[in-house]
Amino acid sequence: MTRTTPARPASVEAVFPELAPYRGRTTRLHPRPGRPGMQDSHVGGPMMWPECEPWPVCHESHRRETEGYAPDEIRIARAAGAWPPSRPWPGTGAPGEDGPVPFVGLAQLFRRDIPGLALGPDGADLAQLFRCPFPHGPYLERRYCLRWRQAGEAGRTGRFLAAPPEVPLLRWEHELPEPCVLHPEEVDTYPWAEDDTLPAPLIACIDAWDDVQAAEHGPDALSYQSDLSIPPGWRVGGFPSWASTGPLAVDCVSCATPMRLLLTAGGGETDARSHSWVPREDRDPSLRGKASICGGASVGDPTRLRFGRDRDLHVFTCPADPGHPPRWVLA
Structure with a gap:
């Protein structure tokens, strides 16, 4: 069975047109x-x-x-x-x-x-x-x-x-x-918004939008990091998430080239803040929101693996020479 990520609950580039040049692609492995x-x-x-x-x-x-x-x-x-x-x-x-x-x-x-x-x-x-x-x-x-x-x-x-x-x-x-x-699916993704991952004025705009959402919708509010930027779980390519550590510079130990993200291994496929990414095939269409998610642990925690204290494992490789040693980052 294929897995299909629902459309984002808000159009990312309609809300933040400045993000268009930063759009990337990641393959969700599901x-x-x-x-x-x-x-x-x-x-x-x-x-x-x-x-x-x-x-x-x-x-x-x-x-x-x-x-x-x-x-x-x-x-x-x-x-x-x-x-x-x-x-x-x-x-x-x-x-x-x-x-x-x-x-x-x-x-x-x-x-x-x-x-x-x-x-x-x-x-x-x-x-x-x-x-x-x-x-x-x-x-x-x-x-x-x-x-x-x-x-x-x-x-x-x-x-x-x-x-x-x-x-x-x-x-x-x-x-x-x-x-x-696995059920690979390519989706659009956008950088984590913190420190220098994006221009400072754009990050300020994203933070202000998040504040408005929280004030108007409370605990069910959308947020850029959880709902619009980077999907949870196992994925190939795209941008790293930095929820636990904040953004880190990851350079090759052999040649100092900035490394690229090869793979992210996620402990879980969803959590309370990221349920909007759960595929349509894993939902009951008669229900809405978190209540619509079906499948229990086979959807939320399919691999049974943990990385640190519920962090993501990012595997980085060197784009200048893939033979250089990879780096592992828990974030």
């Missing part, structure tokens, strides 16, 4: 629980990974844990609509002390499915995203891994890894992604 195959674009499904190639692992030390959740028990509990039981951590060592920790596959994206996906090194058109399942250090930092492939060459490999390695326990239930199929 993940929904399903049964993706290893040659599909997906979140949380099987990776197209050659059997002869070592699975990515984290070699760093990890934060000591006391209990966790077994991946298979998480899957069984989700299928039953229940919460998995927690288990004591085996032994006294921190995870990874007895060897490297396998990364968890988060997403696989083919450019054939998502034309807005930037190419990787040497024209690679398949991006695979991984995360270490355990936090690092006192600030619970995370480690990510981005692998690029030539889809055509990878498809001719022949034998693929059927069951990637897993840790026996995960610290949190939301470390395990729910397998989701």
